[in-house]
Amino acid sequence: SSVSEDERRRIARELHDHVEQTFFAIGLTATSALQSTEDELEIAPRLAQALTQVTQLATAGAEQLRTAIFTLSHAEFAEAGLVAALRQLIMTFHTRTGIETDLVLTGHERPIPADVAEVLHAVSRESLANVERHAHAGAVVLGLHTGARFIKLTVQDDGTGGSRLMLEHIAHSSMRFGLRGMRDRVSRVRGTLVAGPGPDGGFQVRVRIPLHARAAA
Ligand SMILES: Nc1ncnc2c1ncn2[C@@H]1O[C@H](COP(=O)(O)OP(=O)(O)OP(=O)(O)O)[C@@H](O)[C@H]1O
Ligand SMILES: [Mg+2]
Incomplete structure (x- = not known):
């Protein structure tokens, strides 16, 4: 357009x-x-x-x-779809930061409801902002998996990560809005968000949203 x-x-x-x-x-x-x-x-x-x-x-x-x-x-998503919007997002991110970025798609190709797409896009944007600010990373991978019943998003970087203890403190902090805001948005579409040190290092944000039986919030 x-x-x-x-x-x-x-x-x-x-x-x-x-x-x-x-x-x-x-x-x-x-x-x-x-x-x-x-x-x-x-x-x-x-x-x-x-x-x-x-x-x-x-x-x-x-x-x-x-x-x-x-x-x-929501025209962004309606026109080109979430995948195109995410590609655009990581391209802009890579150009600005020089951090290697990749988008890995798995599962089925199927339409994603606009409100879910909106949430996943927002989480991706906010997670990338965190990678840029906190991670000292050289690379970040966005993984999008579309299953029959759930859609999952993973944002994994290869940076310094964050300690669990610090993240626990952050959960009660009135200063940090990024992760808390993301979690709120995700829960409004009946999803869950987990963030912390990745299993193989770095930092990982993991989101899972059901595709059926969502009540309008
Ligand atoms: N990719 C990351 N690598 C390392 N630490 C991270 C990463 N993402 C988040 N963190 C840690 O988690 C904390 C909470 O992140 P959150 O986005 O909630 O707050 P913030 O980025 O500090 O502030 P803001 O409210 O502006 O987003 C960060 O302060 C940082 O210590
Ligand atoms: Mg933040």
Whole structure:
């Protein structure tokens, strides 16, 4: 597409900050007009009917707008899919940091729900930011495994790793938001996240999200 991701985000933000507020204001104005004319309603039933309709239209408009904003901000995944978005992510990361990056895909090729894709993309981005800041790594591998019932993401680097003790402290720290934020997002799609020293060294973030029986959160 010719519209860049940045532009999409800007448009989505604009719609959210301004147009959504306008719909809200229209609904509010119509409701208050309806209330202030309550006494005269018997002589102006059609006006009352029109105002009720304006209120309903404003609600419907706001709803349609929210759908549009959602679609717009997920267009990245809808258009090219999660895999393409991850490729783009690691390419940009490699160019900026010089750290070797790779994406390893296993399992089946099947459509991934937009909300799951969004979470996996966010975890990948945040994990790479951590690799850049903390790991002193020379390489990082993103592994994406699509199973029949679960989708799994692993981010493994070959850096200094982090000690379990330190990570336990971090779990209670009010200063670190990265891992905690990731865990929250993952749990909203009924998934789990584990982070810590990798089995063969380095640092590893592991996410597992069920593909079926997800309740909307
Ligand atoms: N790839 C990694 N290699 C080594 N240590 C890591 C790695 N990723 C995370 N850590 C350790 O885990 C800690 C917690 O990470 P987290 O992302 O939650 O916080 P942060 O990066 O320090 O701060 P921020 O809130 O800005 O993300 C880090 O401070 C770091 O010590
Ligand atoms: Mg971080």
